[in-house]
Amino acid sequence: MGDCIYCGRPAGLLRKFHPECKERYENTWNTMIYKAKSSALGLSQMDNLENELRNLAKQGYVPEHKIREAIVSGWEEAVQHFLEDGQLDKQEEEKLLKFIQYFGLSQYELDKNGMYTRLVQAAVLRDVLEGKVPQRLTVAGTLPFNFQKNESLVWVFKSVKYYEQRTRREYVGASQGVSIRIARGVYYRVGGFKGYPIEKVEKVHVDTGMLAITTKHIYFHGSVKSFRIPYSKIVSFTPYSDGFGINKDAASAKPQIFETGDGWFVYNLVVNLARGDFN
Structure with a gap:
Protein backbone atom coordinates (compact mmCIF):
# COMPACT_ATOMS: atom_id res chain seq x y z
CA MET A 1 0.00 0.00 0.00
CA GLY A 2 1.51 3.32 -1.10
CA ASP A 3 1.12 6.86 0.18
CA CYS A 4 -0.59 9.67 -1.72
CA ILE A 5 2.01 11.69 -3.62
CA TYR A 6 0.10 14.86 -2.68
CA CYS A 7 -1.01 14.61 0.96
CA GLY A 8 1.35 11.85 2.09
CA ARG A 9 -1.35 9.72 3.70
CA PRO A 10 -2.11 6.10 2.72
CA ALA A 11 -3.67 6.08 -0.75
CA GLY A 12 -4.93 2.51 -0.81
CA LEU A 13 -3.97 -0.67 -2.55
CA LEU A 14 -2.13 -0.07 -5.87
CA ARG A 15 -2.96 3.65 -5.76
CA LYS A 16 -0.50 6.55 -5.86
CA PHE A 17 -2.87 9.36 -4.91
CA HIS A 18 -6.35 10.29 -3.77
CA PRO A 19 -8.44 11.67 -6.67
CA GLU A 20 -9.57 14.58 -4.51
CA CYS A 21 -5.94 15.43 -3.66
CA LYS A 22 -4.95 15.44 -7.33
CA GLU A 23 -7.87 17.72 -8.17
CA ARG A 24 -6.94 20.04 -5.32
CA TYR A 25 -3.33 20.18 -6.52
CA GLU A 26 -4.29 20.92 -10.14
CA ASN A 27 -6.77 23.65 -9.18
CA THR A 28 -4.21 25.25 -6.89
CA TRP A 29 -1.49 25.12 -9.54
CA ASN A 30 -3.72 26.75 -12.14
CA THR A 31 -4.67 29.46 -9.63
CA MET A 32 -1.00 30.15 -8.89
CA ILE A 33 -0.20 30.56 -12.60
CA TYR A 34 -3.24 32.80 -13.08
CA LYS A 35 -2.17 35.09 -10.23
CA ALA A 36 1.37 35.30 -11.63
CA LYS A 37 -0.03 36.07 -15.08
CA SER A 38 -2.25 38.85 -13.68
CA SER A 39 0.76 40.37 -11.97
CA ALA A 40 2.85 40.22 -15.17
CA LEU A 41 0.00 41.86 -17.08
CA GLY A 42 0.03 44.73 -14.58
CA LEU A 43 -3.42 43.87 -13.21
CA SER A 44 -2.20 43.16 -9.66
CA GLN A 45 0.71 44.12 -7.45
CA MET A 46 3.99 42.22 -7.58
CA ASP A 47 5.18 42.93 -4.03
CA ASN A 48 2.79 40.42 -2.41
CA LEU A 49 2.73 37.80 -5.17
CA GLU A 50 5.28 35.42 -3.66
CA ASN A 51 3.46 35.38 -0.30
CA GLU A 52 0.17 34.66 -2.04
CA LEU A 53 1.70 31.83 -4.02
CA ARG A 54 3.38 30.41 -0.92
CA ASN A 55 0.08 30.32 0.98
CA LEU A 56 -1.70 28.73 -1.95
CA ALA A 57 1.04 26.13 -2.32
CA LYS A 58 0.65 25.06 1.32
CA GLN A 59 -3.10 24.65 0.92
CA GLY A 60 -2.93 22.77 -2.38
CA TYR A 61 -0.05 20.32 -1.84
CA VAL A 62 2.24 22.22 -4.22
CA PRO A 63 5.94 21.93 -3.27
CA GLU A 64 7.51 25.25 -2.35
CA HIS A 65 10.26 24.87 -4.97
CA LYS A 66 7.58 25.08 -7.67
CA ILE A 67 6.63 28.65 -6.71
CA ARG A 68 9.28 30.11 -9.02
CA GLU A 69 8.10 27.79 -11.79
CA ALA A 70 4.59 29.21 -11.36
CA ILE A 71 5.98 32.75 -11.64
CA VAL A 72 7.75 31.86 -14.89
CA SER A 73 4.67 30.10 -16.28
CA GLY A 74 2.53 33.12 -15.44
CA TRP A 75 4.98 35.38 -17.27
CA GLU A 76 4.88 33.08 -20.31
CA GLU A 77 1.08 33.25 -20.40
CA ALA A 78 1.26 37.04 -20.12
CA VAL A 79 3.53 37.14 -23.18
CA GLN A 80 1.09 34.95 -25.09
CA HIS A 81 -1.76 37.26 -24.05
CA PHE A 82 0.03 40.38 -25.28
CA LEU A 83 0.93 38.69 -28.58
CA GLU A 84 -2.57 37.50 -29.41
CA ASP A 85 -3.03 40.50 -31.71
CA GLY A 86 0.36 39.86 -33.36
CA GLN A 87 1.91 43.01 -31.90
CA LEU A 88 3.73 44.10 -28.77
CA ASP A 89 3.50 47.77 -27.88
CA LYS A 90 6.01 49.63 -25.75
CA GLN A 91 3.84 49.64 -22.61
CA GLU A 92 3.30 45.88 -22.81
CA GLU A 93 7.01 45.25 -23.20
CA GLU A 94 7.78 47.47 -20.21
CA LYS A 95 5.35 45.53 -18.00
CA LEU A 96 6.95 42.22 -18.93
CA LEU A 97 10.48 43.54 -18.40
CA LYS A 98 9.53 45.06 -15.05
CA PHE A 99 8.21 41.68 -13.92
CA ILE A 100 11.46 40.00 -15.00
CA GLN A 101 13.57 42.52 -13.11
CA TYR A 102 11.48 42.41 -9.95
CA PHE A 103 11.73 38.63 -9.56
CA GLY A 104 15.26 38.36 -10.95
CA LEU A 105 14.26 35.92 -13.67
CA SER A 106 17.03 34.75 -15.99
CA GLN A 107 16.87 34.45 -19.75
CA TYR A 108 17.57 30.73 -19.36
CA GLU A 109 14.46 30.29 -17.19
CA LEU A 110 12.27 32.35 -19.49
CA ASP A 111 13.39 30.77 -22.74
CA LYS A 112 12.96 27.07 -21.91
CA ASN A 113 9.81 27.14 -24.03
CA GLY A 114 11.09 29.83 -26.40
CA MET A 115 8.90 32.56 -24.92
CA TYR A 116 11.72 35.02 -24.21
CA THR A 117 12.82 34.72 -27.84
CA ARG A 118 9.26 35.43 -28.97
CA LEU A 119 9.21 38.55 -26.81
CA VAL A 120 12.44 39.85 -28.35
CA GLN A 121 11.24 38.99 -31.87
CA ALA A 122 8.01 40.93 -31.33
CA ALA A 123 10.02 43.92 -30.11
CA VAL A 124 12.30 43.66 -33.17
CA LEU A 125 9.28 43.72 -35.48
CA ARG A 126 7.92 46.78 -33.69
CA ASP A 127 11.23 48.58 -34.18
CA VAL A 128 11.23 47.75 -37.89
CA LEU A 129 7.62 48.88 -38.34
CA GLU A 130 8.51 52.16 -36.64
CA GLY A 131 11.44 52.65 -39.02
CA LYS A 132 14.07 52.00 -36.35
CA VAL A 133 17.09 49.76 -36.78
CA PRO A 134 16.74 47.04 -34.09
CA GLN A 135 19.65 46.79 -31.66
CA ARG A 136 18.44 43.76 -29.68
CA LEU A 137 20.67 40.97 -30.99
CA THR A 138 24.00 40.06 -29.41
CA VAL A 139 26.20 37.64 -31.33
CA ALA A 140 28.93 35.67 -29.60
CA GLY A 141 31.85 34.93 -31.90
CA THR A 142 32.38 35.73 -35.57
CA LEU A 143 29.80 35.29 -38.30
CA PRO A 144 30.87 33.95 -41.73
CA PHE A 145 29.48 36.94 -43.62
CA ASN A 146 31.05 40.02 -45.19
CA PHE A 147 28.53 42.68 -44.23
CA GLN A 148 28.56 45.99 -46.01
CA LYS A 149 29.19 49.27 -44.24
CA ASN A 150 25.72 50.67 -44.83
CA GLU A 151 23.77 47.77 -43.31
CA SER A 152 23.02 46.48 -39.81
CA THR A 167 11.61 21.52 -62.79
CA ARG A 168 12.17 17.93 -63.89
CA ARG A 169 11.00 16.70 -67.29
CA GLU A 170 10.01 13.09 -67.83
CA TYR A 171 8.20 11.16 -70.56
CA VAL A 172 5.07 9.12 -69.97
CA GLY A 173 3.23 6.67 -72.19
CA ALA A 174 6.46 5.37 -73.75
CA SER A 175 6.50 1.98 -75.46
CA GLN A 176 9.35 -0.28 -76.45
CA GLY A 177 7.40 -1.58 -79.46
CA VAL A 178 7.77 -5.06 -80.95
CA SER A 179 11.04 -6.29 -82.43
CA ILE A 180 10.72 -8.55 -85.50
CA ARG A 181 13.78 -10.52 -86.59
CA ILE A 182 14.45 -10.07 -90.32
CA ALA A 183 17.83 -11.76 -90.61
CA ARG A 184 20.53 -12.92 -88.31
CA GLY A 185 21.50 -9.97 -86.06
CA VAL A 186 19.03 -7.62 -87.82
CA TYR A 187 15.80 -6.51 -86.15
CA TYR A 188 13.04 -4.19 -87.21
CA ARG A 189 11.26 -2.34 -84.40
CA VAL A 190 7.54 -1.76 -84.88
CA GLY A 191 5.49 0.71 -82.88
CA GLY A 192 8.24 2.14 -80.68
CA PHE A 193 7.70 5.73 -79.46
CA LYS A 194 9.11 7.94 -76.76
CA GLY A 195 5.87 9.18 -75.23
CA TYR A 196 5.00 12.77 -74.38
CA PRO A 197 6.85 15.01 -71.95
Whole structure:
Protein backbone atom coordinates (compact mmCIF):
# COMPACT_ATOMS: atom_id res chain seq x y z
CA MET A 1 0.00 0.00 0.00
CA GLY A 2 1.51 3.32 -1.10
CA ASP A 3 1.12 6.86 0.18
CA CYS A 4 -0.59 9.67 -1.72
CA ILE A 5 2.01 11.69 -3.62
CA TYR A 6 0.10 14.86 -2.68
CA CYS A 7 -1.01 14.61 0.96
CA GLY A 8 1.35 11.85 2.09
CA ARG A 9 -1.35 9.72 3.70
CA PRO A 10 -2.11 6.10 2.72
CA ALA A 11 -3.67 6.08 -0.75
CA GLY A 12 -4.93 2.51 -0.81
CA LEU A 13 -3.97 -0.67 -2.55
CA LEU A 14 -2.13 -0.07 -5.87
CA ARG A 15 -2.96 3.65 -5.76
CA LYS A 16 -0.50 6.55 -5.86
CA PHE A 17 -2.87 9.36 -4.91
CA HIS A 18 -6.35 10.29 -3.77
CA PRO A 19 -8.44 11.67 -6.67
CA GLU A 20 -9.57 14.58 -4.51
CA CYS A 21 -5.94 15.43 -3.66
CA LYS A 22 -4.95 15.44 -7.33
CA GLU A 23 -7.87 17.72 -8.17
CA ARG A 24 -6.94 20.04 -5.32
CA TYR A 25 -3.33 20.18 -6.52
CA GLU A 26 -4.29 20.92 -10.14
CA ASN A 27 -6.77 23.65 -9.18
CA THR A 28 -4.21 25.25 -6.89
CA TRP A 29 -1.49 25.12 -9.54
CA ASN A 30 -3.72 26.75 -12.14
CA THR A 31 -4.67 29.46 -9.63
CA MET A 32 -1.00 30.15 -8.89
CA ILE A 33 -0.20 30.56 -12.60
CA TYR A 34 -3.24 32.80 -13.08
CA LYS A 35 -2.17 35.09 -10.23
CA ALA A 36 1.37 35.30 -11.63
CA LYS A 37 -0.03 36.07 -15.08
CA SER A 38 -2.25 38.85 -13.68
CA SER A 39 0.76 40.37 -11.97
CA ALA A 40 2.85 40.22 -15.17
CA LEU A 41 0.00 41.86 -17.08
CA GLY A 42 0.03 44.73 -14.58
CA LEU A 43 -3.42 43.87 -13.21
CA SER A 44 -2.20 43.16 -9.66
CA GLN A 45 0.71 44.12 -7.45
CA MET A 46 3.99 42.22 -7.58
CA ASP A 47 5.18 42.93 -4.03
CA ASN A 48 2.79 40.42 -2.41
CA LEU A 49 2.73 37.80 -5.17
CA GLU A 50 5.28 35.42 -3.66
CA ASN A 51 3.46 35.38 -0.30
CA GLU A 52 0.17 34.66 -2.04
CA LEU A 53 1.70 31.83 -4.02
CA ARG A 54 3.38 30.41 -0.92
CA ASN A 55 0.08 30.32 0.98
CA LEU A 56 -1.70 28.73 -1.95
CA ALA A 57 1.04 26.13 -2.32
CA LYS A 58 0.65 25.06 1.32
CA GLN A 59 -3.10 24.65 0.92
CA GLY A 60 -2.93 22.77 -2.38
CA TYR A 61 -0.05 20.32 -1.84
CA VAL A 62 2.24 22.22 -4.22
CA PRO A 63 5.94 21.93 -3.27
CA GLU A 64 7.51 25.25 -2.35
CA HIS A 65 10.26 24.87 -4.97
CA LYS A 66 7.58 25.08 -7.67
CA ILE A 67 6.63 28.65 -6.71
CA ARG A 68 9.28 30.11 -9.02
CA GLU A 69 8.10 27.79 -11.79
CA ALA A 70 4.59 29.21 -11.36
CA ILE A 71 5.98 32.75 -11.64
CA VAL A 72 7.75 31.86 -14.89
CA SER A 73 4.67 30.10 -16.28
CA GLY A 74 2.53 33.12 -15.44
CA TRP A 75 4.98 35.38 -17.27
CA GLU A 76 4.88 33.08 -20.31
CA GLU A 77 1.08 33.25 -20.40
CA ALA A 78 1.26 37.04 -20.12
CA VAL A 79 3.53 37.14 -23.18
CA GLN A 80 1.09 34.95 -25.09
CA HIS A 81 -1.76 37.26 -24.05
CA PHE A 82 0.03 40.38 -25.28
CA LEU A 83 0.93 38.69 -28.58
CA GLU A 84 -2.57 37.50 -29.41
CA ASP A 85 -3.03 40.50 -31.71
CA GLY A 86 0.36 39.86 -33.36
CA GLN A 87 1.91 43.01 -31.90
CA LEU A 88 3.73 44.10 -28.77
CA ASP A 89 3.50 47.77 -27.88
CA LYS A 90 6.01 49.63 -25.75
CA GLN A 91 3.84 49.64 -22.61
CA GLU A 92 3.30 45.88 -22.81
CA GLU A 93 7.01 45.25 -23.20
CA GLU A 94 7.78 47.47 -20.21
CA LYS A 95 5.35 45.53 -18.00
CA LEU A 96 6.95 42.22 -18.93
CA LEU A 97 10.48 43.54 -18.40
CA LYS A 98 9.53 45.06 -15.05
CA PHE A 99 8.21 41.68 -13.92
CA ILE A 100 11.46 40.00 -15.00
CA GLN A 101 13.57 42.52 -13.11
CA TYR A 102 11.48 42.41 -9.95
CA PHE A 103 11.73 38.63 -9.56
CA GLY A 104 15.26 38.36 -10.95
CA LEU A 105 14.26 35.92 -13.67
CA SER A 106 17.03 34.75 -15.99
CA GLN A 107 16.87 34.45 -19.75
CA TYR A 108 17.57 30.73 -19.36
CA GLU A 109 14.46 30.29 -17.19
CA LEU A 110 12.27 32.35 -19.49
CA ASP A 111 13.39 30.77 -22.74
CA LYS A 112 12.96 27.07 -21.91
CA ASN A 113 9.81 27.14 -24.03
CA GLY A 114 11.09 29.83 -26.40
CA MET A 115 8.90 32.56 -24.92
CA TYR A 116 11.72 35.02 -24.21
CA THR A 117 12.82 34.72 -27.84
CA ARG A 118 9.26 35.43 -28.97
CA LEU A 119 9.21 38.55 -26.81
CA VAL A 120 12.44 39.85 -28.35
CA GLN A 121 11.24 38.99 -31.87
CA ALA A 122 8.01 40.93 -31.33
CA ALA A 123 10.02 43.92 -30.11
CA VAL A 124 12.30 43.66 -33.17
CA LEU A 125 9.28 43.72 -35.48
CA ARG A 126 7.92 46.78 -33.69
CA ASP A 127 11.23 48.58 -34.18
CA VAL A 128 11.23 47.75 -37.89
CA LEU A 129 7.62 48.88 -38.34
CA GLU A 130 8.51 52.16 -36.64
CA GLY A 131 11.44 52.65 -39.02
CA LYS A 132 14.07 52.00 -36.35
CA VAL A 133 17.09 49.76 -36.78
CA PRO A 134 16.74 47.04 -34.09
CA GLN A 135 19.65 46.79 -31.66
CA ARG A 136 18.44 43.76 -29.68
CA LEU A 137 20.67 40.97 -30.99
CA THR A 138 24.00 40.06 -29.41
CA VAL A 139 26.20 37.64 -31.33
CA ALA A 140 28.93 35.67 -29.60
CA GLY A 141 31.85 34.93 -31.90
CA THR A 142 32.38 35.73 -35.57
CA LEU A 143 29.80 35.29 -38.30
CA PRO A 144 30.87 33.95 -41.73
CA PHE A 145 29.48 36.94 -43.62
CA ASN A 146 31.05 40.02 -45.19
CA PHE A 147 28.53 42.68 -44.23
CA GLN A 148 28.56 45.99 -46.01
CA LYS A 149 29.19 49.27 -44.24
CA ASN A 150 25.72 50.67 -44.83
CA GLU A 151 23.77 47.77 -43.31
CA SER A 152 23.02 46.48 -39.81
CA LEU A 153 22.49 42.93 -38.64
CA VAL A 154 18.94 42.35 -37.38
CA TRP A 155 18.64 38.59 -36.76
CA VAL A 156 20.49 35.30 -37.25
CA PHE A 157 19.07 31.81 -37.67
CA LYS A 158 21.12 28.64 -37.27
CA SER A 159 20.61 25.21 -38.89
CA VAL A 160 18.42 26.66 -41.64
CA LYS A 161 17.46 24.26 -44.43
CA TYR A 162 17.78 25.83 -47.88
CA TYR A 163 15.66 24.53 -50.76
CA GLU A 164 15.33 25.33 -54.44
CA GLN A 165 12.36 24.57 -56.66
CA ARG A 166 13.50 22.71 -59.74
CA THR A 167 11.61 21.52 -62.79
CA ARG A 168 12.17 17.93 -63.89
CA ARG A 169 11.00 16.70 -67.29
CA GLU A 170 10.01 13.09 -67.83
CA TYR A 171 8.20 11.16 -70.56
CA VAL A 172 5.07 9.12 -69.97
CA GLY A 173 3.23 6.67 -72.19
CA ALA A 174 6.46 5.37 -73.75
CA SER A 175 6.50 1.98 -75.46
CA GLN A 176 9.35 -0.28 -76.45
CA GLY A 177 7.40 -1.58 -79.46
CA VAL A 178 7.77 -5.06 -80.95
CA SER A 179 11.04 -6.29 -82.43
CA ILE A 180 10.72 -8.55 -85.50
CA ARG A 181 13.78 -10.52 -86.59
CA ILE A 182 14.45 -10.07 -90.32
CA ALA A 183 17.83 -11.76 -90.61
CA ARG A 184 20.53 -12.92 -88.31
CA GLY A 185 21.50 -9.97 -86.06
CA VAL A 186 19.03 -7.62 -87.82
CA TYR A 187 15.80 -6.51 -86.15
CA TYR A 188 13.04 -4.19 -87.21
CA ARG A 189 11.26 -2.34 -84.40
CA VAL A 190 7.54 -1.76 -84.88
CA GLY A 191 5.49 0.71 -82.88
CA GLY A 192 8.24 2.14 -80.68
CA PHE A 193 7.70 5.73 -79.46
CA LYS A 194 9.11 7.94 -76.76
CA GLY A 195 5.87 9.18 -75.23
CA TYR A 196 5.00 12.77 -74.38
CA PRO A 197 6.85 15.01 -71.95
CA ILE A 198 5.46 16.32 -68.65
CA GLU A 199 7.16 18.66 -66.19
CA LYS A 200 7.21 18.19 -62.43
CA VAL A 201 8.17 20.90 -59.97
CA GLU A 202 10.13 19.58 -56.99
CA LYS A 203 11.44 21.18 -53.82
CA VAL A 204 15.05 20.06 -53.52
CA HIS A 205 17.08 20.34 -50.31
CA VAL A 206 20.34 21.97 -51.38
CA ASP A 207 22.12 22.82 -48.14
CA THR A 208 21.81 23.53 -44.41
CA GLY A 209 23.52 26.51 -42.85
CA MET A 210 23.25 29.93 -41.25
CA LEU A 211 20.83 32.64 -42.35
CA ALA A 212 21.47 36.30 -41.51
CA ILE A 213 18.88 39.05 -41.95
CA THR A 214 20.18 42.61 -42.26
CA THR A 215 18.64 45.92 -43.14
CA LYS A 216 19.80 45.51 -46.76
CA HIS A 217 20.29 41.84 -47.57
CA ILE A 218 19.49 38.22 -46.85
CA TYR A 219 22.66 36.14 -46.34
CA PHE A 220 23.05 32.37 -46.39
CA HIS A 221 26.17 30.37 -45.57
CA GLY A 222 26.34 26.59 -45.86
CA SER A 223 28.85 23.91 -46.72
CA VAL A 224 27.66 23.78 -50.34
CA LYS A 225 26.29 27.25 -51.08
CA SER A 226 26.84 30.75 -49.77
CA PHE A 227 25.22 33.87 -51.20
CA ARG A 228 23.80 37.32 -50.54
CA ILE A 229 20.44 38.55 -51.85
CA PRO A 230 19.59 42.27 -51.85
CA TYR A 231 15.97 43.11 -51.12
CA SER A 232 15.89 45.20 -54.29
CA LYS A 233 16.29 42.01 -56.35
CA ILE A 234 13.36 40.19 -54.71
CA VAL A 235 10.06 40.29 -56.59
CA SER A 236 7.89 38.47 -54.05
CA PHE A 237 7.90 36.69 -50.69
CA THR A 238 5.96 33.53 -49.87
CA PRO A 239 5.00 32.73 -46.25
CA TYR A 240 5.29 29.20 -44.86
CA SER A 241 4.47 27.90 -41.40
CA ASP A 242 8.15 27.13 -40.78
CA GLY A 243 9.94 29.63 -43.02
CA PHE A 244 9.61 31.75 -46.15
CA GLY A 245 10.28 31.67 -49.87
CA ILE A 246 11.44 34.30 -52.35
CA ASN A 247 11.31 34.87 -56.08
CA LYS A 248 14.08 37.01 -57.56
CA ASP A 249 13.85 39.43 -60.46
CA ALA A 250 15.49 37.29 -63.13
CA ALA A 251 14.07 35.15 -65.93
CA SER A 252 16.18 32.14 -64.97
CA ALA A 253 15.87 32.55 -61.21
CA LYS A 254 14.52 29.56 -59.30
CA PRO A 255 12.22 30.00 -56.29
CA GLN A 256 14.27 29.75 -53.09
CA ILE A 257 12.93 28.54 -49.75
CA PHE A 258 14.42 28.90 -46.26
CA GLU A 259 13.18 26.71 -43.43
CA THR A 260 13.94 28.53 -40.18
CA GLY A 261 11.39 26.88 -37.90
CA ASP A 262 9.52 30.16 -37.33
CA GLY A 263 7.59 31.33 -40.37
CA TRP A 264 5.53 34.09 -38.76
CA PHE A 265 8.49 36.06 -37.45
CA VAL A 266 10.94 35.70 -40.33
CA TYR A 267 8.33 36.39 -43.04
CA ASN A 268 7.10 39.58 -41.36
CA LEU A 269 10.69 40.61 -40.69
CA VAL A 270 12.01 40.32 -44.26
CA VAL A 271 8.85 41.78 -45.83
CA ASN A 272 8.96 44.90 -43.68
CA LEU A 273 12.73 45.30 -43.99
CA ALA A 274 12.34 45.14 -47.78
CA ARG A 275 9.66 47.83 -47.69
CA GLY A 276 11.58 50.13 -45.34
CA ASP A 277 14.39 52.56 -45.91
CA PHE A 278 17.17 51.86 -43.39
CA ASN A 279 20.06 53.97 -44.66
